[in-house]
Amino acid sequence: MNMMIDKLLKNPQFLPEIFETMRDGLMFIDNEGYVQLFNRAAEEITGYKKEEVIGKKCTIFNCDSCTVLNEPGIQRDSQLVQFGAIYNKECTIRSGDGRSVRLLKNVLVIRDSNEEIIGTVESMTDITSFYKKELELQDIKQELRQEYWFMGLLGKSIPMQRLYEHIRNASQSEAPVLVLGESGSGKNLVAHALHKLSRRNEGPFIQMNCASLNEQLLESELFGHKKGSFTGAVSDRIGRFEASNNGTIFLDEIGDMPMTMQVKMLRVLEEKVVERVGDHQPIPVNIRLISATNKELNPMLHTGRFREDLLYRINSVVIKVPPLRERREDIPLIAFHYLKKISVVNNKEISSISPPAMEVLINFPWPGNVRRLINALEHSAVTCKSNTIEVSDLPDYLVHEKKREIGKGRQNREGHLDREEICSVLAQCKGNKTLSAKQLGISRVTLWKKIKALEIE
DSSP: OHHHHHHHHHOGGGHHHHHHHOSSEEEEEETTSBEEEEOHHHHHHHSOOHHHHTTSBGGGGOOTTOOOSSOTTOOOOHHHHHHSEEEEEEEEEEOTTSOEEEEEEEEEEEEOTTSOEEEEEEEEEEOHHHHHHHHHHHHHHHHHTSTTEETTEEOOSHHHHHHHHHHHHHHTOOSOEEEEOOTTSOHHHHHHHHHHTSTTTTSOEEEEETTSSOHHHHHHHHHEEOTTSSTTOOSOEEOHHHHTTTEEEEEETGGGOOHHHHHHHHHHHHHOEEOOBTOOOOEEOOEEEEEEESSOHHHHHHTTSSOHHHHHHHOSEEEEOOOGGGOGGGHHHHHHHHHHHHHHHTTOOOOEEOHHHHHHHHHSOOTTHHHHHHHHHHHHHHHOOSSEEOGGGSOHHHHHSOOOOOTTSOSOHHHHOOHHHHHHHHHHTTTOHHHHHHHHTSOHHHHHHHHHHTTOO
C-alpha cells in the first residue's frame, strides 16, 4: 500500500484523475484566492461548471465563512493559521442556480518546500437536507414551548382554546366522536390529537376517507376480503377495522358513505365484529371510532341520505372545529409559522409579510380555511422577489375576488364555490383537477361533484 502511495506522489499526473473519482467536492485555492482545481463532485454540489470557476476568485461562492488567507478585508482564520487545518466546519454558499447550499467543509493549508503557504485544499459535503431536517426539529421543539401550539393545531384565540379543552375532555373517554368542520379546517389534526391523548395512544391509528372510493372498494378497504371474492382479489386481505384493533379508526367524510355501507357500519358498531367480503366468519374488533364530516347531517336524515340510528351511534361526543374566518387573530401566527417552513423547502429567505399584505390575509373570508391559506403562501413564496411578501405576490383571487357574505358561518366550503371561481381555477391549473382542488381548498371528489352539478365542461 505504501509503495502505491509513493508511486502516486512521484507521478502527480495521476492525481487529477483520482480527484475526479471522489464523492466529495474538492477544490484547490491559491494564496491569492483564485480557484485552481475543481472536481466533478464540486460541480454537482455547487451548481458551477469548472470553466465558470477555475481562474476566478473563490468569493464567487458567497460563502458565509470564507477561509481565504489573504483576501483583502477578510481576517485570517486563526485556527487555520495556527493548526494548518479546519475540520467539519459548516457553512452556506450560494449555488450557481441561486440556491442556498449548506456544506460541511474540511480545509487544509498547503505549503511549499520552504514552508511558505501556497494555498488551501478544501473538501466539501452537501448537508443541505440534513440541515433542513435539523431546522424542522428545532421548529417543532420551539412550537412545543409556545402557548399557541396544541398537538399540531395552531391558534391562541378563544375559539381555539375551547377546542383544545374539548379535545382534552373527549380524549379521556371511549365514546365515539364526531368532528364537524369545513374542509381544510383541521379535522384530521383533531382526530390525531384525540388518539395521542387517549389511553389507546400506543395502539394503531388508521384513517379512511369515505368519499374516495366506490361502494365495493370501500367495503373491501374497511372490512377486508377473501381471496377470489371479486375480480382483483388475488389474496386474503385484512380491512382497516381489523388493522385498527385496540386502537383508533378515523373515518373522514362519513357524510358521503353510501346507504348500504351505513347499514353494515351500524352492525360493526353494535356487535363489534366485522366480516370480510366473501366470508361469513365474524371477526371481533376493539376500536374507538372517530368520524368527521363537512356536511350538516341532520338535514340529510330527512332526505334519506343518512341513517338516523347510525348518526346516534357516532355522535356521542361532538367537536366543532372553528373556521379560520371566525378566528382571524390566529391568521398572522399561522401565516408566519408555515411561511418559515415553505421558505426552507423553496430555498428562499422570506422572513416577513408586509402590513398591507397581512391585512389582505386577515380580511379574506378563507373558504378552504388553513389549507387554502397555506396554498396562498406557497404561491406567494414562489412569486416573491425579496425577503418580504407584498400584496403583488399574493394570488389574484385574494386581491380582486369580491368578499362573500358568510352569514352565520355554518355553510361548508361547497356552498361558497360558484361556477366562475371553479372555472377560473381550472383554467389556471390547465384542467388539472388535483391541483385545482388544492387551490380551492376542497377534496378532488368534491370538485368533481361541483363540476358535474354546475355542468362545467
